[in-house]
Amino acid sequence: MRINDTFGFRTWAMAGVAAMAISSPACAQEADRPFNIPTQDLSAALEAFGQQGDAEILFDRRQTAGKRSAAVVGAYTRDVALQRLVGGSGLVVRRVNASTFVVEPSRPQVDATDASQLEEVVVTGSRIRGAPPASPVIRLSQDDMRNAGNNNLGDAIRQLPQNFSGGKNPAIGLGAGDANSNPNSSSQLNLRGLGPDATLTLLNGRRLAYSGVTQGVDITAVPLDAVDRLEILADGASALYGSDAVGGVANVILKRNYDGVSATARFGAATNGGAEQQQYSVVGGRTWDGGSLIATLNYEDSTEITAAQRTYTSGLGRTQIIYPPIEAWGGVVSAHQILTSFATLNIDAIYSDRNTASTTALTTAPYTTSGSASNADNASFTIAPNLDIALPGRWTANAAFVYGRDNTRQAGFSYSGGVATPSQVLKYDNTVELYEVSGEGPLTRLPAGDVRLAVGGGLRQVGLETYRGPRGATPATRLTPSQDARYAYGELYVPLFGGASAPSGFGELALTAAARYEDYDQAGDILVPKVGIIYSPTGDFDLKASWGKSFKTPILNRQYQVEQVVLFDASLFGAGYPVGSTVLYRSGGNPDVGPERAESWSATAALHPRSLPELEVSVSYFDVDYRDRIVSPIASIAGSLSNPLYASFVTLSPSAGLQNDIISNASGGFQNASSVPYNPASVLGILDTRFANAARQHIRGVDVQAAYDFDLGRYGSLSASTAATYLTSDQTLLAGQPSTNLSGIIFNPPKIRGTASLTWRISDLILTPQAIYTGSLSDNRRTPNVRIDDQVAFNLTARYNIETSLPGLKGLALSASVLNITDEDPEPIAATTIYNSPYESTNYTPMGRFVGMSLTARW
Incomplete structure (x- = not known):
């Protein structure tokens, strides 16, 4: 790192x-x-x-x-x-x-x-x-990820201190909350724990289709063999990139200019049983004058881990899956060609197909006696051509097009007394289509350098088709919402002084400014700015600061999912209401919700002494005020009709006409769950629990990163690096309510996460020991609260290159990893049901000690 x-x-x-x-x-x-x-x-x-x-x-x-x-x-x-x-x-x-x-x-x-x-x-x-x-950018090269024992981008992001592994992570079990459900076993970035939908993931700077029903991107769709590096900007950046860049931006950058062919076979397994993995990949490429082509094909298969294979899950049904089986294959093609002295054509294309399964046992007997099972298929595809054009005056222009699709289908069976009943089929089909034209170049020349401007604009279309219904029949519900955005942006860089133009002893100073305007059919107009300052008082030290606003458009499923209206007895909402009185209860999607908005600022001090060029140290403070978060605003229906906090969501003594409008417009229909027939005159009020822009979250903390390289002479070289994040997070569900601490609370990010590693290189051998620290948590579901102890996992990876004289074979590479060497288990927690995971599955994994080996041949 x-x-x-x-x-x-x-x-x-x-x-x-x-x-x-x-x-x-x-x-x-x-x-x-x-x-x-x-x-x-x-x-x-x-x-x-x-x-x-x-x-x-x-x-x-x-x-x-x-x-x-x-x-x-x-x-x-x-x-x-x-x-x-x-x-x-x-x-x-x-x-x-x-x-x-x-x-x-x-x-x-x-x-x-x-x-x-x-x-x-x-x-x-x-x-x-x-x-x-x-703002500082975290850079992970493919070598960094391989040295850490990672075999896909999902493994890599879960080791980042700035990323919360909750949200979308194959290891998350039942009972971790709706926000952590993951039917297709995807891996999505969740910077600062703000949610996968608040982190923007790009491929070579271009958007990808969302996965599932949230606005997150499955990063494992890109095979690691195709990746040159992963860059993370853990700061709000909507002024540059648009919606979703609240927690930050991740950019997956592909390899280019690859000559030759390499093939890799990898095998591994958890020493306590399960997770038997095999992976095969081929990379081939060729460069020529003015162009190149690289293609990657990857296949992997991993078996499940069941409750019977772990001692701390003894309360679960023995056949319940706690880590899913995954079979996936995918490919990447990336090419470029210089067409003329002023034009270059580039194209990136990826395809991924993944199959996974889950089981739930309602008793300690096999799930086929009482329980359920489901399979999920996920397929994604993206193609992104673009044209670079050199213009007069050292300007360049770019015209880009992106089309992406991500489809998830989930189906299964429920079991009762050993009898199987087909469950409903769920489908989520996401699309993205983008057209953009941009330009960049110098405006004028100052003594310290060029004043430069980047401008661009385009159209982005996002669609989501959802399906829920019985197999082979007309769907019970099918929704096809979409969202169109027209946008324009600009960014300015101004070097005020530096070098020979700088006043004596003042060093170098530059300012940056950006703004983005987006126009949505449903969400209206949005304008967000960002400004920054970069000051280097000496050649050994930099100071940076940035301030900006970001936003996230509503998740389409929260706007357009089925709305239901249910009639309940008023007694459910409190005492003292007349016998026979009722309440209309609204739930589900709300097309009137607007964008979530955030204000972020950060300050960074970076040390890179010229007398010690092998040393890099960076310390950053960050602050994110995230408001208008879309939630279901009513925490408890008890007393909700008279609670002044909920007054804006309650309509007392509603007219019969209003009741009729609400019932007739409910896409999910009307249900009478009361003890009396529906009578408009008996309805005391309407309680609206549909999604609303109500919550506010405040994130603050410090990132620390350091790296130092040692020259050991004939004993090779040693690189040491460490990174840590301290995070505080508070949330107010509704204005007027007290804030609630989230960081360090079960199923949320810990206050402290960190990594430390040493990489020793000598001749053809690379040896990397690593430690990953996850801070303690508090289980606030119990009184008094129960502490979940912190955990340190130790990993070791060895990589060795072998020269060979075999005809056509350029070399072999061996790699071996032992992850979680001391076999640290998640600490048991109280499970609220027999099928919920009895451990904290968002921050800790049931994988245990894992041993893997791989062999790569290059031609």
Whole structure:
């Protein structure tokens, strides 16, 4: 794990552009240009080249400091001129698209199959090339994830201290609350514990279709072998990316420029039984002048863990599944081609298909005696082509299209006395369609650098089709809501002073500002801003701060799910009501709910001393005020008709006409559950418990990250890294009610999470021990509250590369991991029913000790 913004706001290299990798065939046809660049400081010379060559030059000023350029005077192509300019500096030039170049340190010769050395540069948290975000970005390379024993992106995100593993996680059992239900065993990011629907997940900067009925994205749809890195911006970013980016943004960045073929076979199992896993993957790719193609195919199969295989689940039915079986396969294709000297075509496509199952036993007997079983199929597909165009004045334009679909189908049987009855079929079909045009480039030149602007706009269409009904029959309910958004955004980067232009002793200072406008058919207009400041008083230290507003549009299922109206006896709502009086009770979806809104700010101090370049330290404070959260607002119906807190949800003495309108418009119909016939004159009131913008949540905390690399000479090198998050979270369900603490409470994020690892590299061996800390929780369902102790899991991964002389075979790689070496079990908790998990399943897993091995061959 590394802090992406390593060098503060001077990080020109490795920032900015969604670059498409190697040299264009059009380079040889490019016309000569006149250059007049005398010998001078290399940084200044590169900036002059960008101006005279109408090109973007990305470089790190720390790498060019103290270096002199060669003189370039005359007519040359841009490639030749730039090669001459940096000649003798120890730096090399890499063309990333038709008009963008990276100047970077010369690397040793690497195997062409090592795609991590050849990747394009993408930044998360800013749409401006060369402009670092004002919030820290967490970067996990594929090597980082492999060294941690991860075999899919779901494993990787659950180790992040900033992410709450509740929400959508295959390990979550029954009894953890509706927010943690997960019928299709997906894995979704849940930054700060604000909910999977409040974290935006992107693929190469593009949106994906939602999964299930929430606005979360299943990150395991992308095979890990296809991934170059995962970047996490744990800060509100709707001004840049739109809806859902409340807790932050995750960007899955794919490999590019891969030459060769590799095949991997992996096997593993939990030492206490179950979770027998096998995984097979193939990666193939080819690069050519001006383009590349990479394709990945992945298959994995994992058996279930049942209650009979764990001692702490002795109260459950022995056949109940506590960790689901998963069979999945998927593939990724990513390609790019430079079409002309000014245009590059890129395309990414992914497909995933996953099957999983669950069982519930209502007694200690097998679930087929009394219980239920279900299977869920999930298939997702996304295709995202886009065209990069180089414009005059060092501007670039991009036209993008995205189409994605995610379909879940769940069906099963219920059992009573050994007799099976088919259960209803559930279907959730999500779609996303996006059209966007954007541009980026310099507006003017200041002494400290370019003032740059990014602008864009487009149309996004999101759809959800839900189905519930018996098999092979007309569905009981079928809903097909959709949501269209027209949007426009802009981002500005202004370097106020720095380098030679900075007042003596003042260092460097830059400002950023962004705004986004979205127009929804149902939710109306939304405008959100974000501003940031990046100050480097010295070359060793950066200070950053950001403030902004974010939003999340309502989940379509909460707007348009079935609304039911039920008639109850008034006595259920309190004492003292006349005999025979009744109450109309409304529940379900509410088309009138509006967007959830948040205000976020953060402050970061980053240390990267020039005298100790191997050290990186970052400390960030974050604050999120999240309001208008959509909830069912009535916590308890007892006394609700007279409770002033609920006055806005109660209509007393409703007219017969109003009652008739409510009953006739209820999509789920009317049900009389009272002891008397329905009589409008006997209805005391209407209680509206449909979803409403009522709750407010306040999140505060501190992130700490540090990394240090040691050179051990002939004993190789050692990299140490650690990350931790301290989080407080309070929620007010309804205005006027007291706030309730959530952090450190059962089925919510703990107050403290952290990881620490060492990676020792010597020759062809990589050895990584790791510790993962999960803080204690309080079970507030019991009086007095019961403490659930903290837990530390120790992992160890070894990776070894083997050279071989076999014809055509470039090498073999072995990997072995032992996760949770000490076999820490979840601490037992009180279960409210015989089938609820008797342990805290959102923060702790029933996997136990897990041993896995893999073999990779490369051609």
